Each structure stands twice: as structure tokens, then as C-alpha cells.
Amino acid sequence: MVDILHRIGVEDATPDQVYAALTTVDGLAGWWTTDTREVDGVLQFRFGPPGGFDMAVLEQVPGKLVRWEVVDGPAEWIGTTVRFDLTQSDGFTIVLFAHEGWAEPVEFMYHCSTKWATFLVSLKQLVETGRGAPAPDDLQISDWH
Numbered sequence: 001m002v003d004i005l006h007r008i009g010v011e012d013a014t015p016d017q018v019y020a021a022l023t024t025v026d027g028l029a030g031w032w033t034t035d036t037r038e039v040d041g042v043l044q045f046r047f048g049p050p051g052g053f054d055m056a057v058l059e060q061v062p063g064k065l066v067r068w069e070v071v072d073g074p075a076e077w078i079g080t081t082v083r084f085d086l087t088q089s090d091g092f093t094i095v096l097f098a099h100e101g102w103a104e105p106v107e108f109m110y111h112c113s114t115k116w117a118t119f120l121v122s123l124k125q126l127v128e129t130g131r132g133a134p135a136p137d138d139l140q141i142s143d144w145h
Helices: 015-023 025-031 107-129
Strands: 002-011 035-039 042-046 052-061 065-072 081-089 092-102
Touching: 002 107, 015 025, 015 065, 015 081, 015 092, 015 107, 025 035, 025 042, 025 107, 092 107
Parallel strands: none
Antiparallel strands: 002 092, 035 042, 042 052, 052 065, 065 081, 081 092
């Protein structure tokens, strides 16, 4: 198993502010994709073609942790988990991000790692400035969206 790992610092923000952007439909739509909804406790994220992802919320600890399991989407994502650990340090909320449990480092994983990085910057922008860059207005990096 292999994982995607990233770290960002959100300046002048509390862990609770970042947590809100990770746990509310409006917050998620502000940095990941504008087509975000919750249906029967499952978060649904849509990106147009090629599709999207459904996440079951496994764990939420206010101001500290958010963890999801991918229950629908591309085959490579099914059964993986997405984790956001939050701490505070010197005026920053530190986000340790992990997309865990990939079976192998296929080319799609490389793409997803870069896209996660761009969306984490979008999360940072949303919390710091009030405006992120969610899909469909996200940075396009290749022929995969």
C-alpha cells in the first residue's frame, strides 16, 4: 500500500476555521468542487467528466481530525481513506493530509497527488481570504481533470 502525503500551513486561522471548511457542504464547495452535496450521510463530490467521488465520514474530531473512506468513484480510490490532521503552530493551522491505502503507485496516483496539492492550496486560500479555487475553476494540470 502507498499513500499521498501533503502538508500546508493556513496563516492566521484557527483549527476550528479549517475544520469548518472540511466538514460543511459550503466549506467543501468553497475549495474542492462547487458540486458538493451530502446524501444520507455520504459526501458526494462531482467534477463533471470524468465523474466524482463519494466519501463516508469515518471520524470527525472538532478542530483536530477529519477522516473519510472512499465508497464510490474510480476503482483506484475505492476503499482508500482521506485524512486531515489539524494542529496549531506559530500563527498557522497545520494541515497534515493523507490519502491512504492505494494498492500501487499507478500513473493516476501521480495525477491525484498533484491535484490534491492544488486543492489544498485552494483550502488555504479559502480560509485565509474567503475565496478558494474549487472545480470547475481549479488549476488544470493535464488531460485528466
